[in-house]
Amino acid sequence: MNDTVMSWTALLIYVVIGIVVAVFARKRLGGGMNEFFLANRQLGGFIAALTYAATTYSAFMMVGLAGLTYKLGVGALGFELTYLGGLVLVVFFGPRFWLAGRKFDYLTHAQLLADRYDNRAVGIIATILCLIFLIPYAAIQLMGIGYLLAGITNGAIPLVIAMAVATLLAVVWSNIAGLRSVAWTDALQAVIMLVTSIVTLCFVVYKGFGGFGGFFNRMNQDIPQLLAGPGLFQFQVFLGLSLPWMFFSLSNPQVTQRLFVPKSVAAFKQMIAGFLIFGLIYTVVSVLWGFSARLLVPGLSSPDLATPSLLGLPLIPRLVALIVMVGILSAAISTIDSILLTLASMCTRDLLKNGFKTDLSEQSELAVGKYVIPVLAAIFFVFAYWAHGRKGLAFMIAPLSAAASAGLLVAVPAIVGAFFWRRATAAGALSSMIVGAVLVLFLQFSDYKPLGLWPGVWGFLVCLIVFIGVSLVTRAPEKKAQVFLDYLAETLSRHRFL
Amino acid sequence: MTQIGQLNLSAHPMKKSFWRWAGWFLFLFVLDFTLPFVFLNKIQTVLGSFLFWLVWIVVAIISMFVIFLQWQDTETRKDAH
Numbered sequence: 001m002n003d004t005v006m007s008w009t010a011l012l013i014y015v016v017i018g019i020v021v022a023v024f025a026r027k028r029l030g031g032g033m034n035e036f037f038l039a040n041r042q043l044g045g046f047i048a049a050l051t052y053a054a055t056t057y058s059a060f061m062m063v064g065l066a067g068l069t070y071k072l073g074v075g076a077l078g079f080e081l082t083y084l085g086g087l088v089l090v091v092f093f094g095p096r097f098w099l100a101g102r103k104f105d106y107l108t109h110a111q112l113l114a115d116r117y118d119n120r121a122v123g124i125i126a127t128i129l130c131l132i133f134l135i136p137y138a139a140i141q142l143m144g145i146g147y148l149l150a151g152i153t154n155g156a157i158p159l160v161i162a163m164a165v166a167t168l169l170a171v172v173w174s175n176i177a178g179l180r181s182v183a184w185t186d187a188l189q190a191v192i193m194l195v196t197s198i199v200t201l202c203f204v205v206y207k208g209f210g211g212f213g214g215f216f217n218r219m220n221q222d223i224p225q226l227l228a229g230p231g232l233f234q235f236q237v238f239l240g241l242s243l244p245w246m247f248f249s250l251s252n253p254q255v256t257q258r259l260f261v262p263k264s265v266a267a268f269k270q271m272i273a274g275f276l277i278f279g280l281i282y283t284v285v286s287v288l289w290g291f292s293a294r295l296l297v298p299g300l301s302s303p304d305l306a307t308p309s310l311l312g313l314p315l316i317p318r319l320v321a322l323i324v325m326v327g328i329l330s331a332a333i334s335t336i337d338s339i340l341l342t343l344a345s346m347c348t349r350d351l352l353k354n355g356f357k358t359d360l361s362e363q364s365e366l367a368v369g370k371y372v373i374p375v376l377a378a379i380f381f382v383f384a385y386w387a388h389g390r391k392g393l394a395f396m397i398a399p400l401s402a403a404a405s406a407g408l409l410v411a412v413p414a415i416v417g418a419f420f421w422r423r424a425t426a427a428g429a430l431s432s433m434i435v436g437a438v439l440v441l442f443l444q445f446s447d448y449k450p451l452g453l454w455p456g457v458w459g460f461l462v463c464l465i466v467f468i469g470v471s472l473v474t475r476a477p478e479k480k481a482q483v484f485l486d487y488l489a490e491t492l493s494r495h496r497f498l
Numbered sequence: 499m500t501q502i503g504q505l506n507l508s509a510h511p512m513k514k515s516f517w518r519w520a521g522w523f524l525f526l527f528v529l530d531f532t533l534p535f536v537f538l539n540k541i542q543t544v545l546g547s548f549l550f551w552l553v554w555i556v557v558a559i560i561s562m563f564v565i566f567l568q569w570q571d572t573e574t575r576k577d578a579h
């Protein structure tokens with residue numbers, strides 16, 4: 001079987017299995033917004049854990065994180081594990097999201113903020129922030145798919161076709177049964193991601209180094225500079241990367257929406273436990289993958305080439321390379337379709353219905369939401385298509401994508417305040433998000449790093465100060481705060497939540 | 499009490515354990531951000547920062563398990579909207 005046939009066959013098998021799973025998920029689909037976007041808040045723990053993992057971990061892991069390890073060493077492990085440790089925020093905040101979501105019927109975190117601060121502009125701004133920062137992020141995932149598939153298959157799957165197939169799949173899997181089809185295909189893809197990455201790493205380690213003992217010995221002998229302290233990471237770089245990621249589980253709407261969906265406390269516990277175990281294994285595998293690339297293909301001009309170069313080595317059979325390709329494709333598409341679904345729900349609920357007070361019935365709202373999905377996907381694709389061919393747009397999309405996690409971080413003080421500070425105000429939330437986002441964008445585009453600190457660090461510090469300062473001199477929504485916080489205080493202890 | 503101090507935890511029965519756990523995780527993150535930079539610079543093998551960060555995350559994960567394994571489903575249905 002030649003390369004082209006093998007590549008297309010691997011892709012076809014993946015697509016067919018994914019569609020079968022999505023159609024199967026549709027059998028349980030009911031009606032309404034909660035059903036379509038939140039699976040009626042009835043996901044079991046196992047599926048919830050896998051969809052959380054597949055949504056969180058994108059193509060960044062086996063490509064970007066491996067590249068970061070290749071270039072800067074062990075600090076990449078610390079940075080990614082800092083994110084995983086940051087999941088303690090889900091332990092503290094997750095139950096609050098879950099309880100409030102059920103009681104007040106929240107669909108998105110923007111709706112929660114708008115209601116808690118009793119101000120619809122808060123929901124509008126929170127949604128616009130997500131659109132600004134997540135559209136380029138999703139587009140860069142598509143570009144990654146395009147470059148990787150075209151590279152691994154030696155052009156058998158052309159770049160634009162790969163991006164188009166990925167976009168189409170994300171739309172189909174989102175639309176077939178909303179979160180039900182996304183969650184089930186995510187679960188399938190999470191398994192593919194984990195299994196393919198472990199199998200391939202073992203293959204590389206045993207073929208390339210004779211086993212893990214030989215692998216670690218080679219690391220100690222050949223690249224000690226990448227193992228000492230944080231490797232080649234400067235502290236400012238480590239902080240600049242780690243801080244936004246530490247708060248990822250609170251700042252990214254596609255992830256916070258997952259906090260509304262477990263069907264019970266037991267399912268919630270399984271979701272967190274499953275994700276922690278998955279995350280630990282996937283992180284270690286991705287980092288070791290980067291180290292193995294450094295030892296086997298040193299001297300690459302760009303660290304982003306680490307994974308494609310490793311997969312191009314003669315010691316890796318084509319079949320194994322294609323399996324990894326499907327694994328990385330799974331990681332990217334499972335992130336894109338979750339972002340699609342979440343942004344569609346925010347556009348309809350937080351912009352159209354609540355934000356601009358349109359008199360939409362739930363049926364119309366859902367119909368609009370379903371139309372928004374392909375529109376957003378088309379925007380992702382157009383961004384990715386233009387950026388891959390034009391230097392001007394590539395100039396725009398790269399800093400915007402880098403700014404994604406830093407930009408979303410500026411909503412964190414408003415989110416924390418909503419749950420813990422009775423005195424927090426809508427003016428504080430609005431001003432902190434706007435000032436923080438403008439500052440992050442300015443610093444990102446100007447490449448200006450005062451005191452060597454990255455945009456996310458400055459954005460977070462400034463928006464925190466603005467949030468507290470403005471809240472102290474403006475009027476809090478006392479009645480709403482009382483209803484919201486008193487309900488949580490009463491119910492948290494009943495479930496033995498912290 | 500100052501206005502900034504009016505946190506929602508004031509009347510919460512699990513206040514103490516909340517702050518104890520918050521303090522413990524703050525301590526863990528301080529270690530995460532400082533130890534490899536300050537004390538592990540001289541260890542140029544996988545037994546340095548690589549091992550530290552693995553042990554660190556295992557401790558963090560076990561701590562999280564200790565917290566959420568206490569959660570229970572009592573009256574979940576009653577609260578459902």
